[in-house]
Amino acid sequence: MAQRFDRPWRLNASLQHGMDPPLTRVLLYYAHPGHRYSHSNKAMWDLAQKVDGISRVDLYSEYPRFNIDIDQEQQRLLDHDVVVMQCPLFWYSTPSLVKEWIDLTLEHGFAYGHEGTQLKGKTLLMALTAAGPHDAYSKEGYQRYPLRTFLTPFEQTAHLCGMEFASPYVLFGSLRAVEDGRIPPHAEGYRRLLEAYRDDRFDLTKASELDVIEAEHLNDLIKD
Template sequence: MAKELVLYAHPGQRFSRANVAMTKAASDIEGITFVDLYAEYPRHDINVEKEQARLVAHDVILFQFPVFWYSSPSLLKEWQDLALQYGFAYGHDGKALEGKTLMLAVTAGGPEDAYRKGGYQQHALRDFLVPFQQTAGLCGMKFAPPFALYGALGAKEDQEIASHASAYATLLAAIRDDAFDLLEDDSAVVQASTLSTRMKG
């Protein structure tokens, strides 16, 4: 069994549909550690020792967040700036995260066809996530393909959000049970509709 840590960052949960549904689905999964960063640190006063101890105690670290300005909400960036410290996460003696896996679960307001050359976002969603991939690389971590929901705005059908949340629960349980293929793939984004293609066995 993999020890799995979900670090969830959403500053506007009152307005959230997708991430709130995902979070509810995740709360039913036993054996994972789920941390709501905005609930834990409403004043952004991150406890670095506690966060580093959490990282050390887990094998797979999953960041769950809505894409805000082509990146994560600011508290997750603050968390990275402080928790992924020199001498802990990288640098000569910074080997605490080596061999672990980083994965993202992101929701994007833009539809899938906007996230390509010629679309209004001009780049693939993966391109905007390269800083996370390279952060993982510098820390000696593997970077699994992100789990993504496109077009996650208010107009999205309830049914599609429910399917995505249910697929998220399946994903979290499969990672815990070593049943999900976490191998790196530079091009792929995993969606609810393609999740089954990465299940082992």
């Protein structure tokens, strides 16, 4: 962990709270093209605003016309240790702007390739909401594969960049989550998760034994 602090500390606007710099610099990306119609992601995003000492970017708000600023995005990545990608699962993948962001930002020579070592040692954490229930993502379920199978492109993307692909934080059955009352605990868990990452209180080793992390697992994974 020590090498993370070799670089001079760049203070992001959202970090200027006069408090001590966080142990781990968290960059939260949020991508939802239909934010207005969202329940779970909206609740998560709203609570994430209350986490001090992390940086937040609403990708669809920043790039409504998909004109990604590559330099700015690469600088953001350089300035942080953990990259969180929060978005709904659309057709077994992310919304399209995230793909555009990956295509442009993770440049050859920057993120991968001969001299592309800039992201080495950083962590990618996906925070996803899936419409289908947990058991649908199984050999017997209607999605026929476990969720992690659909995430292999992202896992390999992180791997090629020398990044850790952390076990994703997932809300299953998001369409019924409102009436089941599962949204508030999931969003609250999201807040705790972000804070734990920020403060280095998250047990990455233990988490890596799980395919996906749901709100109920957090008590076991977050150290006090």
